[in-house]
Structures are given as structure tokens and as C-alpha cells.
Amino acid sequence: MLLTMTEPELAGLDVSEERFTTHLAYNSGRFFPELDSSASTVRIVHHFRRHHSQLLELEVSDGVHSRRVIYKVPFSLKHPDTNDFESTSRPRLFAENTPFTSGLLEFRALESVEHHFRALHDARFGVITMLELMERPYVVVMEKSPDRDLKSMLKRATRFHRSFNSSSLRDAFANTGAWLREFHTLPDLSYTASRHEHRDCFMDAARSFIDGLIQQLGQHSYFERLCHQLLTAARKHLPEQLPCAVVHGDFAPRNILVANDSRVTVFDTRRRWKAPLYEDLAYFLMSLKAPGPQVRSQGTVFSAAQLAGWESAFLGGYFLGSEDSYKPVRIYECLLTLEWWAAINFRQSQSSIRKKIELALSNRYLSRYVSQLIAEI
Numbered sequence: 344m345l346l347t348m349t350e351p352e353l354a355g356l357d358v359s360e361e362r363f364t365t366h367l368a369y370n371s372g373r374f375f376p377e378l379d380s381s382a383s384t385v386r387i388v389h390h391f392r393r394h395h396s397q398l399l400e401l402e403v404s405d406g407v408h409s410r411r412v413i414y415k416v417p418f419s420l421k422h423p424d425t426n427d428f429e430s431t432s433r434p435r436l437f438a439e440n441t442p443f444t445s446g447l448l449e450f451r452a453l454e455s456v457e458h459h460f461r462a463l464h465d466a467r468f469g470v471i472t473m474l475e476l477m478e479r480p481y482v483v484v485m486e487k488s489p490d491r492d493l494k495s496m497l498k499r500a501t502r503f504h505r506s507f508n509s510s511s512l513r514d515a516f517a518n519t520g521a522w523l524r525e526f527h528t529l530p531d532l533s534y535t536a537s538r539h540e541h542r543d544c545f546m547d548a549a550r551s552f553i554d555g556l557i558q559q560l561g562q563h564s565y566f567e568r569l570c571h572q573l574l575t576a577a578r579k580h581l582p583e584q585l586p587c588a589v590v591h592g593d594f595a596p597r598n599i600l601v602a603n604d605s606r607v608t609v610f611d612t613r614r615r616w617k618a619p620l621y622e623d624l625a626y627f628l629m630s631l632k633a634p635g636p637q638v639r640s641q642g643t644v645f646s647a648a649q650l651a652g653w654e655s656a657f658l659g660g661y662f663l664g665s666e667d668s669y670k671p672v673r674i675y676e677c678l679l680t681l682e683w684w685a686a687i688n689f690r691q692s693q694s695s696i697r698k699k700i701e702l703a704l705s706n707r708y709l710s711r712y713v714s715q716l717i718a719e720i
Contacts, residue, residue: 356480360387363399363414366477366484371403374412374474374486379405400487411487416480417445433689434551436682437538437616445613446481451532452614453485459529460522467518468525469600469608488608493519493596497631502646513656514605520660522607523627527588527620535589537617542581545619545678549573552681559688560706569713573677576720580670588620595630621668624661625675628654633680638708639701670720677716684709 364385372380383405391398397416402409450473457470472486493515500512539545553570557563591598591612598611631653637644662668684706691702 358397358416358480358482360390360399363482364401366414367401367403367412370475371410375403375408375410378403378408378410382406412474413483413485413487414477415446415449415483415485417449417483418443418480433686434548434555434682436548436622436679437618443480446483447476448534448613448615449611450476450481450483451534452612453483453610455529455532455614456526456609456612460525463525465525466604467606468522469602469606471608471610485610488600490600490602490606490608493599493601493607494634496601497596497634497645500649501644502649511605513652515601515607516653516656517660518605518607519599519609519627520657520662522609522660523591523594523623524661524663526591526609527623529589529614531589531617532614535614535617537587539618540585540587542577542583542585545577545581545585545674546574549577549678549681552678552685555685556681556688559685559691569717572717573674576670576717577674580674580720585619585621587617589614590616590618590620590623592616592623594623594627596627596634597630619675621671621675622679624658624672625679627657628672628676629679629683631657633683633709633712638705641704641708642711673716673720677713677720680709680713680716684713 364387367374368383368385371378371383371385383403385401385403388400388402388411389398390400395418399414399416400411401414402411404410453471454473457473460468461470469488469490471488473483474486475484476482477484496512496515539548549570553566557566560566591609592615593611594609598609600608600610602608632645632650658666658669658672687702687705691699
């Protein structure tokens with residue numbers, strides 16, 4: 344059963360920088376016993392304000408040792424309208440949870456991930472140390488990792504940066520696939536709910552995304568043909584009862600940290616759903632092959648050979664070299680791309696001229712991308 348709580352009034356919540364700096368100063372000795380808390384000072388390093396969250400990075404130091412801590416507020420007070428995840432009528436694979444409970448879910452999920460992967464003693468996998476869960480509102484407090492995120496590494500690995508060490512990056516992709524395989528063995532949490540366990544659920548979702556795209560873009564014959572091809576492939580390659588696991592839900596390069604030895608650490612999960620495990624695999628591949636720069640440049644940022652090599656390393660790490668399950672992953676890659684394609688078009692009504700040009704480029708690229716996936720299946 345999903346955890347719920349009464350949504351508090353935004354105006355009554357204290358998410359000030361002063362609250363968190365005071366909290367860290369008071370608890371630094373408990374969090375980090377090697378620090379001399381009587382001589383410690385706290386400073387703000389960054390304050391990131393995103394659409395659906397705020398991240399405050401603090402550093403505590405006693406002059407000899409220093410540690411960095413992240414305070415994550417899982418909703419926005421600067422843009423309160425963005426906390427309404429159901430504000431548009433676009434088709435969705437599943438409903439978002441209320442932002443006011445997401446901090447609680449995320450802390451419990453990340454705490455369980457930390458305990459599991461720490462106990463493995465596997466050099467391929469790192470962990471993030473969870474420090475505390477604050478209340479009113481729920482704020483996740485965790486130690487900041489010094490490792491780079493995979494998204495920033497990819498920015499340095501474009502076809503225009505030939506000096507980048509591609510071998511170490513392939514190792515990181517292989518370890519990322521292995522990490523996800525291990526993650527999918529974790530048991531349900533008390534609030535985990537099941538969804539989309541059957542092939543018919545896939546069919547219904549694909550149909551709803553296609554209908555949404557027809558509503559926004561027209562091109563009825565093209566999308567109907569695409570829908571027929573995808574559903575035919577699903578009937579052929581997906582079992583009626585789909586293999587499910589507790590999914591990460593946002594398994595993308597931005598949420599994967601990579602150390603110098605290619606060790607990977609993953610964060611930003613709530614472990615809310617037990618769902619087809621293909622979703623995490625497909626979402627990662629879509630995030631890799633169709634990020635904003637690749638879409639806007641019409642596929643010139645990363646070469647086909649680069650993407651194929653990284654994908655092969657990732658899927659090889661997950662499936663341990665077997666290619667038997669690659670076609671179901673492709674089918675789900677189509678599904679999640681259709682959802683994203685519909686989402687960006689449902690937002691276009693309030694766009695500027697520049698945004699409309701970007702949307703046209705996105706539509707062109709995503710059309711080619713989905714067609715290529717269908718052809719590969």
C-alpha cells in the first residue's frame with residue numbers, strides 16, 4: 344500500500360538555507376565522527392532550484408577534515424505550480440506520486456539500496472551514505488559523492504572530443520548494466536505496488552500514446568501504421584505475463600555516478616513500482632540515444648558507432664552476454680519514446696518561436712528514431 348500523508352500548506356514549511364546550515368552544524372559530529380564538531384564551520388556550496396525539487400549542497404569543515412552533504416527538498420516552492428504533476432491531460436504510463444511524500448519514499452528506497460550494495464563488497468558498485476530524513480517537509484539528507492555523473496562524462500565523449508578515454512567509459516556502461524541487474528533482485532518495500540504486469544497493459548499504453556500523438560500532430564495514417572507494427576512486434580516477442588521487478592523509475596545517465604576505476608553508484612529512486620524490468624533498460628537507452636543535444640543536432644553529437652558500443656556494453660552487463668531479451672527491450676524503448684514524444688507535444692501550446700523550432704526538430708528526430716527501432720525488431 345502506498346504511503347500517504349495530508350499535504351501541508353506550502354507557506355507553512357521551512358526550507359530556508361538557515362534551517363539546513365543550522366541542522367548540519369548541530370549534527371556534524373554525529374554524521375562524521377572524525378570531525379571536531381566544536382571547531383566545525385558550515386558553508387553553502389550550491390543551491391540548485393529545479394522545477395520539481397531543490398538541492399542544497401553544504402560543506403562542513405573543522406580545518407583538517409571536510410565533508411559535503413546534500414539536502415534534497417522534493418518539491419519546488421519557487422514554482423509551486425510545477426508541483427501539480429497532473430496539470431496536463433497528456434497520456435502517461437503511470438501517475439506521479441504527490442511531491443510531499445516523495446522525500447519519505449526516496450529516503451527509504453535509497454537506505455535499502457545502500458544496505459544491499461554495501462553488503463555485497465563488490466568493487467564495481469559504490470553506495471551513497473544516507474544520513475537522515477528530516478520532516479515537515481520530508482527532506483533527504485545524504486553525503487555527497489565526489490564521483491562524476493555519467494551525463495557529464497558523456498558531454499566530454501562526443502565525436503568532437505577524440506581524446507576521451509572511451510575504454511573506461513565502456514567499462515562504466517558494463518558496470519551500469521550489472522548494477523541494474525543486481526538492483527532488480529531487491530525485494531518489494533512495504534509501499535511498493537504492482538502495475539503493467541501483462542502484455543495487454545503494454546498494448547493499452549502504446550495505443551494511448553499513439554492517440555495522443557495523432558491528437559497533437561495529425562498524420563493519422565503514419566501513426567496508425569506505426570501502432571500496427573509495434574503491437575504486432577509486441578504480440579510476437581513479449582510474453583503474456585511480463586517479467587517484473589521493483590524498478591528504479593528514473594534510470595538515466597544523470598543519476599549514475601562513475602568513479603575513476605569505473606565503479607558506479609546510482610541514486611534518485613523511490614522503488615515505488617513493481618513493473619516490467621524492461622522499463623528501466625529501455626529508459627536508460629532512450630536517455631542515452633535521444634538526449635536533448637542529440638535530438639536538436641539531428642544525431643550528430645554522438646556517432647552511431649559510439650552509441651552502439653555503449654549500448655552493447657550496458658546490455659551485456661545486464662544480460663551477461665545473452666541477446667535473447669534484446670528485442671523486448673527495443674519494444675519498450677519504442678513505448679517510452681512514444682510517451683516522451685507525446686509529452687513534449689502536449690506542452691507546445693505555450694511555447695515561444697524558439698521552442699516551436701526545437702519541437703519541430705524533436706518531432707523529426709523522434710520519428711526517425713522510433714522507425715529505426717521498429718526496423719531493428
